[in-house]
Amino acid sequence: MSTYKRVHNFNAGPSILPEPVLLQAQAEMLDYQGTGMSVMEMSHRSKEFEAIIQTAEADLRELLGIPQNYKVMFLQGGASLQFAMLAMNLRPAGASADYIVTGAWSRTALKEAQKLGTTRVVFNGEGENFTRLPEPAELQFDPNAAYVHFCHNETIHGVEFKSEPVVPEGVPLVCDMSSDFLSQPVDVSKYGLIYAGAQKNAGPAGVTIVIIREDLLARVPEKMPVMLDYKVLAESGSLHNTPPCYAIYITGLVLKWLKNLGGLNAMYEINREKSEMVYRAIDESGGYYRGHARPEARSIMNIPFRMASEELEDLFVKEAKKADLIGLKGHRSVGGLRASLYNALPVASARALVEFMKDFQQRHG
Incomplete structure (x- = not known):
């Protein structure tokens, strides 16, 4: 008979984790699979942790059907860092990027991108208090845009895309999927880049998942600060510096739970x-x-x-x-x-x- 209390947890993030995941983490807290250590204590260069992060990536690829020509990264800084980071990496000097604004988070992503270069607002639902999504006919994209950015699900205003915007050929689609990541099947091949803070649906706070098509790494400017450089972070297997090890471990357990489901x-x-x-x-x-x-x-x-x-x-x-x-x-x-x-x-x-x-x-x- 359990002695712990569990509430009905409707928090928007950090949010509820699967009970089997918490129980497994509890059981492995002091001694992870016979190592005599917690995952919080082990080297991120150890074979044990490399197995944790590699298994998490493999399970994520399986769940989402991620094509081989995409890199998966487990980063830090939340989706909020990605608002600036993707613009720094994917928008060449002098280029513009298109933004679809359907709620508070896509509006914030736009504001960050505006600080760093040219942006163009394709749709803004703020005048209608972010109650709806754009009709396809309302979306007139720049065929030369560096990318088109949208938020798949707006956590605050509760609007969610039912299908991806159709963008001009050759223009990468970039998406913040933080709050409905792994909630439904997604055709990753339609996207140039997907990013998601894990703390809403995929794991605990501290890790951000980025999925990027490999050809886009060629856009990364020279002399990019190393911890903001997609190319360096992708090539290192998310191990350029110490990653959020425990958050990645819990996310890995969540991915196993989803597979078992x-x-x-x-x-x-x-x-x-x-x-x-x-x-x-x-x-x-x-x-x-x-x-x-x-x-x-x-x-x-x-x-x-x-x-x-x-x-x-x-x-x-x-x-x-x-x-x-x-x-x-x-x-x-x-x-x-x-x-x-x-x-x-x-x-x-x-x-x-x-x-x-x-x-x-x-x-x-």
């Missing part, structure tokens, strides 16, 4: 079940709960919603916490409420939220 198709079906359950509760509340995103743009990972007043929302969060439903307060920049339904969140937790929402409405409606 049946891969990304199986994960997607579970995620869709959870999100449909919560959206149904919102839609059937008669306006008591109001979703943020338009139905056709709704995220399966992050569900922001509002109520009639901030006082009622505060009461909702307070009572939810007493019921062990944690992390439902909306992002500080927009307020309201938000349920993040990441891979590791059990269906039972989504069901508990729905039951609480109905009960709260009966008592306070």
Whole structure:
């Protein structure tokens, strides 16, 4: 019989990890596979750690079907560093890059890129409070753009692309996938570069996964600071300096968990079940709960919603916490409420939220 407590964890990041992963990490904390050491204590140059990082890469390649002409890197600095780093590496001097702005994170990526060179905004949903995605006809790309950047899933505003933007031939598609990474199958071959902070859906805070098509490494300028140089980091196998070893180890365990679950198709079906359950509760509340995103743009990972007043929302969060439903307060920049339904969140937790929402409405409606 377990003696530990687990809450229903709806935190947007760092977020819930699979319980089997935590239990395995607990069991291996003091002695990793007979080494007499924790992974936190071992050299990143040791054969034991090389096996950990190489296995994690192999499992990631298998789950996503990553083609051989792509490099995988486990880096530091979060997706926020990638906002600047990708522009430094992939946008030649004098060139411009196209940005699709559908929420707070793609807007932040744009602002970082603007500091370093020429950018062009192809679509900006801010005027409509980031409630929708662009229609294909609205996207007029520069055929000479260094790349097109978009965010697959906006964590704060809860809009998620259902298919990739169609960009001009020869223009690389660059994507921030932080908050729906590994939640569903993806055709990596459509992308020049994918990056994702692990702490939302793939592991703990501290490691950022970058997947880059090899031909793009030829763009890296000379005299790039070494820790910002994709070419150097890719060629070193993410071992140019000490990587975030323990975060990579936990991410590796998450990848094994996903494989045992049946891969990304199986994960997607579970995620869709959870999100449909919560959206149904919102839609059937008669306006008591109001979703943020338009139905056709709704995220399966992050569900922001509002109520009639901030006082009622505060009461909702307070009572939810007493019921062990944690992390439902909306992002500080927009307020309201938000349920993040990441891979590791059990269906039972989504069901508990729905039951609480109905009960709260009966008592306070």
